[in-house]
Amino acid sequence: MCVHLFGASSSPGCANFGLKQVAKDNEDDFGKDVADFLRYNFYVDDGLKSMPSVVDAVRLIERNQAMCKQGGLRLHKFASTSKEVLSHISSQDRANGLTNIDIFNQDLPVERALGVQWCIESDSFQFRIVLSDKPLTRRGILSTVSSIYDPLGFISPITLVGKKILQTMCGENIGWVDPVPDTLGIQWESWRRSLQELHSLHTRRCLKPINFGEPTVV
Incomplete structure (x- = not known):
């Protein structure tokens, strides 16, 4: 099977299995820390991870992209609170709100992480409640x-x-x-x-x- 239906009830489970299979198949070549990122730090297609330094973060990104590429996947849409980390990521691989901005001279935007609004510039969660009119019942x-x-x-x-x-x-x-x-x-x-x-x-x-x-x- 070379492709899978988009939007089927089984799609999230199949995608999750495929991601973990990539980690399993390529762990020996890229390292346990890289494989563990795919195994334990992803929820469907969102991966979240904190790293102790810029060097560690950039290195993890590069090795994870290489591992995913080995399995036929493109890992992209990266966001980070560190502008130095973002400077090491090509604009086409950044999150949509970060592709066309001057990261060192403009404030970083608000993105969504697992449905929660995350202000990258202040590294804080925030809320923007937009309510539609509903009857008073x-x-x-x-x-x-x-x-x-x-x-x-x-x-x-x-x-x-x-x-x-x-x-x-x-x-x-x-x-x-x-x-x-x-x-x-x-x-x-x-x-x-x-x-x-x-x-x-x-x-x-x-x-x-x-x-x-x-x-x-x-």
Whole structure:
């Protein structure tokens, strides 16, 4: 089999198997650290890895590209918080937002990492909530609350307020399309407007404080 269907239910599993097979087949030629990157640091087609130095990062990128090429895959769309690392990557192999910018004289853009917005310049996670108009019903409120993607729970104290309103509606047996009581409607509109302030929230990706020293594994 030389090709595989795009969009089939089995496609993610087949792609994951293929990536790990490339690591297995070429580990002896390129090294265990390179193979382990493909094995353990990929989620479908997004690979995420922190490296201790620019030299280590560039070397890992070069060897992983060579390993993937050996298996017929092109590893590209790289992004990094280090402009020095990016300078070693050809523009066509950088992430889309990094292909046509002067990396040393312009701020690095916001990219997505596994669906989460990542500001490369400040190396922080942030949120830009874009809400579509939904009817003021239990169904519309559920749709809005469910549309907020926060897998790491950074804004759980905020989203819980919306979920509590929905829980109250369930407790009062309000139907899916029934009018929302005025008291809950006021709470809901106030909470919904407050979501626009989330754009100012930044959560640093790195938990290690500056001048922390060299981390060790015990």
